[in-house]
Amino acid sequence: MDKNTIWAIVLSTLVIIGSYLILPKFFPGLNMMGFGKQANAQTTTEETAEPQEFSLDDSAEVSELSIAADYDEESEDQPALVEQKYTITTDKVEAVFTNKGGDIISYKLLDHKDMDTNDFVQLSDNVNSKNRTCAISFGKAEEKIIDEIFNTETDGKTITFTKTMNVNGKKTTMRKVYSFMDGEYVFKLDVLIHTADSNGLDLGGTSYTIRTSPQIGPHFNPKQNRYERREFITFNGNKYKKIMLSNGQFKEYDKDLIWAGIAGKYFVELMIPSAPEKINTSKYSSQVEVNNYANAQAFIERAAFSGSDISDTYYMYFGPRNDKDLKRYNIAENNGWNLGGKKVTQALQTSGWLNWLEKILKVVLEMLNKLFHNWGVSIIIMTLILKVIMFPLSKKQSLGSLKMQELQPKMQALQEKYKGDQQKLQQETSKLYQQAGYNPASGCLPMLFQFLILFAMYNLFNNYFEFRGAMFIPHWIPDLSTGDVVKTFNFNIPLLGNQLRLLPVIYVGTQLLSGKITQYGQTTAPGQSQATMKFMMYGMPLMFFFMFYNAPSGLLLYWLTSNVLQIFQQLIINKMMKEKRAEKEAGKPAAKVQKTLPPKAKRK
Structure with a gap:
């Protein structure tokens, strides 16, 4: 599975998520009368x-x-x-x-x-x-x-x-x-x-x-x-x-x-x-x-x-x-x-086929709320638990990305060599992956899991009865089932409505910072891949800003917290990747140093 396929999966998922939020915004009558998600229980x-x-x-x-x-x-x-x-x-x-x-x-x-x-x-x-x-x-x-x-x-x-x-x-x-x-x-x-x-x-x-x-x-x-x-x-x-x-x-x-x-x-x-x-x-x-x-x-x-x-x-x-x-x-x-x-x-x-995941998340949230007596704090703690559980997968994804960067020169050589033979190119690329011990699908698993969590969390925060009127921060987030309100205007802002919300703005900031840190120290391929990476860094946060501007504040709190934790997690992973590069660099010079010794040193 190449990068283009991965991005196609990501963008398709974004379209699906967006439909949950954008369609009801522009066509409230549809949502009012039952259009939208359909539940499906096991029985x-x-x-x-x-x-x-x-x-x-x-x-x-x-x-x-x-x-x-x-x-x-x-x-x-x-x-x-x-x-x-x-x-x-x-x-x-x-x-x-x-x-x-x-x-x-x-x-x-x-x-x-x-x-x-x-x-x-x-x-x-x-x-x-x-x-x-x-x-x-x-x-x-x-x-x-x-x-x-x-x-x-x-x-x-x-x-x-x-x-x-x-x-x-x-x-x-x-x-x-x-x-x-x-x-x-x-x-x-x-x-x-x-x-x-x-x-x-x-x-x-x-x-x-x-x-x-x-x-x-x-x-x-x-x-x-x-x-x-x-x-x-x-x-x-x-x-x-x-x-x-x-x-x-x-x-x-x-x-x-x-x-x-x-x-x-x-x-x-x-x-x-x-x-x-x-x-x-x-x-x-x-x-x-x-x-x-x-x-x-x-x-x-x-x-x-x-x-x-x-x-x-x-x-x-x-x-x-x-x-x-x-x-x-x-x-x-x-x-x-x-x-x-x-x-x-x-x-x-319910979330339909994700009902099982929604139930697990609900049980965890209820247990945490019994300890902390605040649904907002419970959301933050649960997000931290999820990040800890997913850290090995995220680490594997980042190391796989490093391996992919190392293989880029060889892949470009293969593309040049088999320019007119797509089947042969796929065979040789697959052989290269096997020799390097790289699985291109390994990067999809953490991404897939995160989007499954996002879908289940969206439905949970949008339907969970206990979030109705659940306060997190007085005068700012008084109800986790609705958007936060900083100021209400007597006019409508296109695509946003008549209310100023702070959580979506903070979310965009953390998303941009997370993207910068994730790309720090990584090399990107020229041309289309580089353009795609720029879109993912700047375009996606902007898309999500409009999609989730009026989302329940409980959902935005989860995603904002996830971004903040992702920043710290990525800093740790970046340090590990830097050390790994240093180890590889340290292992190369021995043979080269022997060749550069002066003649007298060689005779000894």
Whole structure:
């Protein structure tokens, strides 16, 4: 493997890394709706879904479904009922309900603060009179939500909403029962329907549709918040998938549903039916409803039923997108709802095939944080550990570079000799490498390992829940999950935004210094190789400056620390290489000195 091949690998890797950062910057809508990396766990495979698309706008064809309150003598409902709000609070959440439809209009997580408002995280975002959290519509997702006033009963941490309605002329009673527990991010929603006859409810193959919040919080504006995203996720037939949508789309995915939901970078809403075989399909919306902000909403359509009564149960996980809380619901004995076997931890974002490396790095970071109680310090110490582990490889790479320099004259002679015979040139070059004991691929291993670490670290710092709001240095790096901010301007700087950041500037300085020290004492070949080396020294740091300017400060802290350690490491290696050259030079003169002795000395 020659140098050109090595540089090709490096530059290709840079393009891939850049795509993670540049595409979301210039096309925030893509990242918002789930474009980008796809996870892949060992037990499952993630596939790009091929959903069916349909519209939910005002021009769409909606069935003439008739729903009206029933006020006959058997109904307890009275026209004088007015909208009222009810609140249920546990140690984890505060849920506010309206008796209009029996829906949630506010859902706050009491253990987590919104980084912008310093209030509790509001998970039910974009709620409005036409679209509420856990709202139900008779028929398919295209139909309007039920907006009637329900009778309400509360009992501790349980609230029940009941309403009798005429659905297409059929007397139908719906009951929605929400149950909460302390210590749980899951609440249970029971939906019970009774029809006056035994023909059940069949509205185009569907009986009703249930949904998540219109948008998951904290409040999300993709044009302003480059560190957030929204994803449509589902677990179907033992496979985790992301449903890809652009702004304004509404799509359907009708495979074997286990759960469906929407996810942000740090929080997630999952709808988990206890009887998935009763579900027809799941649907996903990114349509704009409120203040020109797109929704990110998931729907589950329940199949039509015969008979007069049904009782369905849904477990709703509304909480942090982290391993600690989600894994409790993989095993029934670990949670108060005895919920298990649904593989909800598949909702976590991972590095795909690098998931194993990400887990190792996460464990090391967590152990270090227990010792130092500061995530920034833990990152620095972990980087030092990685450098120590990789030192033998880096040393081998540098010594290999020295060997390559020594072989340059012979290689140039071979190139001149076999200028017109490429096959012979390759054979002779390979023979030269063998005779010199040089393996050209040896320089790739340290480089490959470093880029594997970089990929895993990028995903870790970009998704690891514990980095959310993790402070390193007050007033400079208050949050390792976002970029550091020295000053905010009232105007935008092209390619950079409206914030001045110091970490990227320091990073570029250390990268340039590291390159200078690495090249110190080394000879470079003329022509293309020399031009390539100049680009690697000056062009790459500049490219990385723009690529990583808005990267999470945790990632930049890792890379900056790595550069500083690389400088000291290279100084040590340079000294070793200098000594090695001196040893070789010291071994040559003996024969030459003998030839230069004066005649009298020779006779002695």
